Amino acid sequence: MPESQLIIGLMSGTSLDGVDGVLAAFSSSDNAPAHIDTVATAYLPFPPVLRKELMRLQAPGDNEIHREALVANQLAELYAECVDKLLSETSVDPTQVRAVGVHGQTIRHRPELGYTRQTNNPALIAELCGVDVIADFRSRDIAAGGQGAPLVPAFHQAVFGNSDTVRVIANIGGISNISVLGCDGDILGFDTGPGNVLMDAWVAEHRGVAYDANGLWASGGNVVYALLADMQAEPYLAVAPPKSTGRDLFHRAWLAQKLAGFPNLNAQDVQATLATFTATTLADAIAQNARNALEVYVCGGGAYNAHLMQLLQQALGERNHPGLVHSTDILGVSPNHVEALAFAWLAYRHINREAGNLSAVTGAKGSRVLGALYPK
Ligand SMILES: Nc1ncnc2c1ncn2[C@@H]1O[C@H](COP(=O)(O)OP(=O)(O)OP(=O)(O)O)[C@@H](O)[C@H]1O
Numbered sequence: 482m483p484e485s486q487l488i489i490g491l492m493s494g495t496s497l498d499g500v501d502g503v504l505a506a507f508s509s510s511d512n513a514p515a516h517i518d519t520v521a522t523a524y525l526p527f528p529p530v531l532r533k534e535l536m537r538l539q540a541p542g543d544n545e546i547h548r549e550a551l552v553a554n555q556l557a558e559l560y561a562e563c564v565d566k567l568l569s570e571t572s573v574d575p576t577q578v579r580a581v582g583v584h585g586q587t588i589r590h591r592p593e594l595g596y597t598r599q600t601n602n603p604a605l606i607a608e609l610c611g612v613d614v615i616a617d618f619r620s621r622d623i624a625a626g627g628q629g630a631p632l633v634p635a636f637h638q639a640v641f642g643n644s645d646t647v648r649v650i651a652n653i654g655g656i657s658n659i660s661v662l663g664c665d666g667d668i669l670g671f672d673t674g675p676g677n678v679l680m681d682a683w684v685a686e687h688r689g690v691a692y693d694a695n696g697l698w699a700s701g702g703n704v705v706y707a708l709l710a711d712m713q714a715e716p717y718l719a720v721a722p723p724k725s726t727g728r729d730l731f732h733r734a735w736l737a738q739k740l741a742g743f744p745n746l747n748a749q750d751v752q753a754t755l756a757t758f759t760a761t762t763l764a765d766a767i768a769q770n771a772r773n774a775l776e777v778y779v780c781g782g783g784a785y786n787a788h789l790m791q792l793l794q795q796a797l798g799e800r801n802h803p804g805l806v807h808s809t810d811i812l813g814v815s816p817n818h819v820e821a822l823a824f825a826w827l828a829y830r831h832i833n834r835e836a837g838n839l840s841a842v843t844g845a846k847g848s849r850v851l852g853a854l855y856p857k
């Protein structure tokens with residue numbers, strides 16, 4: 482009889498939209514890789530005041546330590562609420578949950594300086610929920626000389642890997658990252674550049690909405706090719722992996738700098754250009770690193786942007802790449818749940834004292850058990 486463990490994964494990513502949670506059952510027998518079942522999912526949007534404060538903390542400002550500590554407590558309360566929701570909807574008692582794996586909220590990511598910060602208060606989550614909490618998954622990889630990101634490629638391999646065909650998993654969240662899963666178990670992965678972060682900022686400014694639903698606004702604009710070329714000249718894009726990025730680089734001021742050379746542009750045309758920028762950076766990364774991948778599976782919120790998915794397919798075609806673009810839905814995991822499930826999986830690895838990083842991806846000196854435990 483395989484032994485089953487219930488683990489919760491919580492992710493709040495660079496889009497700063499809210500918290501995704503999954504309650505997952507991990508069963509394993511005879512040293513076989515764990516089988517994972519999603520038992521329940523939950524999503525809690527950030528209250529506007531919290532989102533605003535998190536946004537403020539993305540850049541240097543006054544009294545940051547104090548503000549960060551207060552935000553960490555508010556976040557922990559929201560994470561605990563997400564745990565409660567998952568448990569009450571499934572009538573599961575906290576004593577039945579082996580652990581909560583929680584990413585926290587990235588407010589700085591500077592691996593080149595030896596640090597990354599995911600603000601959080603895991604001690605408070607443990608106190609509020611009465612469950613073991615595992616947090617701070619990135620620091621150990623950075624301590625070992627790695628980028629601390631992306632961490633999901635090992636999880637992608639565990640759930641989406643296939644020995645018959647090379648697969649690409651492309652996450653389009655705030656930032657985009659790819660995992661190239663070879664048939665022989667070889668894995669490559671890195672952050673390709675912005676996902677939705679710049680498009681979200683621009684549409685919020687000009688249309689007052691959180692995101693361009695289905696890419697409808699972008700699809701009605703005209704791409705400004707000279708602006709696109711300036712964006713594509715961003716040095717990060719030409720850096721060889723291992724590499725990772727975030728709002729530290731791709732922020733509103735980055736966009737302002739690119740736009741400075743193009744006064745009086747139509748706002749909708751800028752949105753069209755940003756959508757094409759996201760699609761082409763992903764397509765370039767796939768064409769250069771996964772030449773023979775026939776299958777490209779997209780997860781993250783960008784998978785719900787039909788226009789962006791179409792642009793990605795088109796950009797692959799323009800690069801003579803054979804890949805067909807699908808959503809991870811057809812592999813049985815909803816695009817919205819992949820990252821939260823990954824943090825449940827990373828917690829499972831921690832519990833079993835198994836490595837969570839892939840040094841071939843992050844550039845760390847070796848495999849490391851990731852995360853810190855806050856016992857209940
Ligand atoms: N229907 C939709 N149409 C267009 N865009 C959408 C749609 N649904 C979600 N999105 C986009 O997806 C984003 C959220 O994606 P997701 O939750 O994957 O990001 P994240 O987890 O914060 O990011 P990261 O992977 O960088 O940590 C939204 O901000 C929005 O831009």
Ligand SMILES: CC(=O)N[C@H]1[C@@H]2OC[C@@H](O2)[C@@H](O)[C@@H]1O[C@H](C)C(=O)O
Nearest residue numbers: 495587590630631632633656658672
């Ligand atoms: C520092 C940080 O929070 N990085 C995130 C971000 O969001 C997407 C991309 O950039 C990825 O590198 C990473 O998240 C996923 C979960 C990862 O580590 O694989």
